[in-house]
Amino acid sequence: MTDTTTAVVDASTEAPTGHKQHLGWALVLISVAQLMVVLDSTIANxxxxxxxxxxxISQANLQWVVTGYALAFGGLLLLGGRLGDLYGRRRIFMVGVALFAIASGLGGLAQNELMLLASRGLQGLGAALAAPTALALITTNFPAGPPRNRAFSVYAAMSGVGAAVGLVLGGWLTGLHPSILGMDVxxxxxxxxxxxxxxLAAAFASPRVLVESETHKGELDLPGAVSATLGLVSLVYGISRAGDQRYxxxxxPTLAFMAVGVVLLAIFVMIERRVExxxxPLRILTNRTRATAFVAMMIVPxxxxxxxxxLSQFVQNVMGYSPLHTGFAFLPFSVGIVLGATLASKLATKVDPRFVAGTGTALAGVALLMFSxxxxxxxxxxxxxxxxxGGHLGSNVSYWADLFPFILLMAIGMGLTFAPMFLAAVHRVDHRDSGVGSGVLNTMQQVGGALGLATLSTVAVHxxxxxxxxxxxALPSSGGxxxxxxxxSLKNVIGSQAAFTDGATHAFLTGAFMIWVxxxxxxxxLDVKHEEMATDEVEAVVV
Incomplete structure (x- = not known):
């Protein structure tokens, strides 16, 4: 049984040396991988x-193109992070991005439903290996202070940019019909x-720009891995199913999946308390700063x-924008989150994280309030x-007056929030645990995203x-x-436009209160001081 003491050791000597010339390329590589993983959550929509x-593909099974990826990604994140800690983060990162690339190729060449859905599951597995190790690689490759702050701000920006870019890229690529190797695609x-x-380029470049972490082979907790993976998959699926108005x-069955998920996760905690x-390691959850970051990053995203x-449905169905036009409507989000993350990086060495992230979440809540x-x-x-x-009921809504300012405000708020939350999530984590610590953060985002969307969808549907x-x-009755x-036509105008707008605004208002929580x-x-965040001190663990 491990016991965490309040003693502190200086881990600065563990930081990689002799690779300063590679730090810039390392950040580019990690950011591109993160962008690819996040982008794929929206590009196919x-x-x-x-x-x-x-x-x-039937309408009932179409959801699995999205859900299959989300389940594999969310369910395997903890395992992916721990594999990086045990077998080398660079190695697992390489395997993750390579598997993601291969699975993407299979999806692009899919000839039937089964082949496509299997490729989406493989993509989720690749993302679950790459995402937590990418975040941990920043911790182990970049020294504490301004270099790490800047790296996390770029990583945070990629996390938000990917969703917006995915809409634009998806709309543009879907409209193309090029000829590749003599075949129409x-x-x-x-x-x-x-x-x-x-x-494949990211996997090839990894050993050239990233420093490998130490390995601890033979320490994989298989019972914990099985119970955590099955528990998370069951919970995420149950929550996602709850957000589907058909269920x-x-x-x-929805309640059964959620109940099984909770029971399996409770068993997982019992296992973790007993295995060597x-x-x-439960010590990761007992630190107040990290726990705050985990909870906040479950609610805010x-x-x-x-x-x-x-908002993407409102812009298309109610305002009448095309898919590509809709994608471009969200481009200001990419700009805003980069601005917010850059500002957060500059403030990190001067202002406590609570003031930066607290302001960011407050601003994001205001943006949602205005959407409502x-x-x-x-x-x-x-x-x-x-x-x-014909036409659209939302033709009177002005993009520049009613949407643009608040898309930008939301993005700046998220940029201010993500960077300090990422820093707080790995604060004082032992280097050998940074992968699973990153996995917890990513898992919280996936579970929180599924729970939030299911909750707000329920609000909207009612x-x-x-x-x-x-x-x-209220419609006048007609004879004959x-x-x-x-x-x-009336069903479409009332259901997809008028009634949907009412549901969406209620969801936005509920979301504003969620983010304010x-x-x-x-x-x-979140009471950690900015001076503490600028050091590589970690909690000493006594066994």
Whole structure:
């Protein structure tokens, strides 16, 4: 049984030496890998209708193109982080990005549903190996202080940029139909194939610019790995299923998956308390600074993912933007998160993390609050006009006045939040545990994202149903048989535009309060000083 003392040792002597000339390239490599992993969570979304048509995938199974990746990614993150600690982070990082590239190639060449879904699961496995080791490699390759602060700010920016860039790139690539090696290629396949050269190049460059960590072979906690992986997969799937309006929170299988996930994770904790070399040393969770970062990073990104989810649909369905135009509408998010992360990096050596991250979360909440105030003309006369003549109810919404300022504000707030939270998550972690510590952070983001989106989707669905019922009731009754075409048009205008807007604004308001809860946690519990963050001191562990 391990016991953490309050003693502190200076780990600066453990920092890699003689590789300063590679630090810039190391950061580029790690950032590109992170961008690739995050980008893949959204790049395929716009291509889904084309994938469904070409591979003859049913509507019920189409969700697995997204869910399969999310489950493998979220369920294997802890294991991926620990494998890096035990067998060398550079080695596992290389395996992860190479596997991701190969799986992407299989997805791009998929000839049927099974081949595509299997490739998405393999992509998730590759991402689960690469993501936590990438974060840990920053800790072990960059010395504490300004170099590490800058590295984490770039990493944080990539985490947010990937989602926005994925929408643009997905929309652009889906519209292409190039000829490769004499064969015509459907555009949606390019959303997968683009990862192949990037991933293989990253794997090839890794041993040239990254320093390998020490290894601890033979210490893998297999019972812990199995219980944690199955528990996380079951929990994430149950939560994701709860957010699907076909099932909801009252569905028996949904509740069963969540219950099984919780039980398996409880068993995992019991195992970790007893084994000599645990998959997740519980001392990682007992540090107040790290625990605060983990909880905050479970709540805050959930609201950000919901912003992309609901606002992208609003912009397309209600305002009438094309998929590519929608992608470009979110480009300011990429600019804003880079600005916020850069500012956070400069403030890290002068201001305590609580003030930087606390301000960032507060600003992001304000942005969501302003999105909740979006309004359209959903009067009966306007609905009948749009249903009869075509168009969109949201044509009165101004992108530059109603959306742009708050997309930018949200992004700056996230940039200010992510960088100090990443630093806090690895604060005083022993170098041999930094991989699994990073895995916990990534796991919290995945579980939090699934839980947040499921919760906000439930809020939205209830509002949509109530609003649609009231709008249909207000329509004037007509004598004789109704025109089927007009009925279908009315259902689209009321359901996908008017009622959806009401549901989305309620979700945005709920998201604002969620993120403010995260802000409150940061302000109250994140009491580490910026002077402490500038050192490589770690907790000494006595066995």
């Amino acid at each position: 716009i291509a889904l209708p084309f994938i469904q048509h070409d591979l003859k 459907d555009g949606w396949r390019l959303t997968f194939l683009i990862n192949v050269p990037i991933g 909801g929170w009252g569905d028996a 070399h645990p998959l997740l 959930a609201a950000m993912f919901a912003m992309f989810y609901f 105030r979006l309004s359209i003309d959903d009067s009966t006369s306007r609905i009948l006009q749009v249903a009869a003549n 509002s949509i149903q109530d609003k649609a019922a009231s709008l249909f009731a 048989a109704p025109d089927p075409g007009m009925v279908a 995260g802000s409150l946690i940061v302000w109250i519990f």
